[in-house]
Amino acid sequence: MNHLTSEQLSELRANLEEMQKDIENRIKENDHYDLDNSMRYSSGELSEIDNHPGDVATDLYHRSMDISLLERDEHELVDIKLALASMDEGTYGICLVSGQPIPYERLVAVPYTCYSKEHNPRQEKPIQRPVEEEFLMRPFGRSSLDDRDDYNGFDGEDAWQIVESWGNSDSPAMAEGNNIDSYNEMEIEPGEPNGWVEPWENFVATDITGNNVTIIRGPSYEHYLESGEGSFLLEPNKIEEQE
Numbered sequence: 001m002n003h004l005t006s007e008q009l010s011e012l013r014a015n016l017e018e019m020q021k022d023i024e025n026r027i028k029e030n031d032h033y034d035l036d037n038s039m040r041y042s043s044g045e046l047s048e049i050d051n052h053p054g055d056v057a058t059d060l061y062h063r064s065m066d067i068s069l070l071e072r073d074e075h076e077l078v079d080i081k082l083a084l085a086s087m088d089e090g091t092y093g094i095c096l097v098s099g100q101p102i103p104y105e106r107l108v109a110v111p112y113t114c115y116s117k118e119h120n121p122r123q124e125k126p127i128q129r130p131v132e133e134e135f136l137m138r139p140f141g142r143s144s145l146d147d148r149d150d151y152n153g154f155d156g157e158d159a160w161q162i163v164e165s166w167g168n169s170d171s172p173a174m175a176e177g178n179n180i181d182s183y184n185e186m187e188i189e190p191g192e193p194n195g196w197v198e199p200w201e202n203f204v205a206t207d208i209t210g211n212n213v214t215i216i217r218g219p220s221y222e223h224y225l226e227s228g229e230g231s232f233l234l235e236p237n238k239i240e241e242q243e
Contacts, residue, residue, distance in 0.1 A: 003093065003104070004092075004093055004107075009092070012087075012092075012107055012108070015108075016084055016087075017084070019076075019111070019112070020080045024077070026073065027070070027073055033066035033067075033070045034066060035066055076112070079112040079114075080111075080112045082112070083111060095114070095116040096115060097115060097119035098119055103117075144157040199220065199229065202220040202221075203215060203224065204216075
């Protein structure tokens, strides 16, 4: 505290005491921002229970604002009392982080501060995100098993794709990009095969016992052969055509 003269210290103490008196009077005179009274008394309604939430939205907004104002005054009052106590202890004007003297000009602007400008924690942007986001992940993050190499069966994403095929509320106008032209492209992984994993599963069929394998000659079958993945030995008719 040796960086402050007795005149500067007296001036700062007077400022703190005046601020403390002003805040205490403000809280007392307006009944803690009218929070001492019920919301029904403030709005003049006989009861808040029988009203639609929209009818009391304005009252609720002002109530929330009054709570914020009261909390701000209470926090500031605590800081002022701590600053006055530090004056009595001889530690006033010393930064709690660096231990260096706080410039007099800063103390004049914020008499109850405990930090220098460089170490003020309020310079850091507070993380004010909903706590629920800690448990959120990408769609079907808990039930999608596409990332597993040892599993290719039916999972949560496949279940949603079946439900989504009947329609949803999304539209191309809600797309993040500008290259969405149809409603089908708004679906989750629209190009993903539906009901099968390997390409040949789309045209190979069996009976209920798993026997009597048959080939369904369709576009998927022809595309499979043309792409060079298949073999003409899949079906005897192809062998006869070659001969």
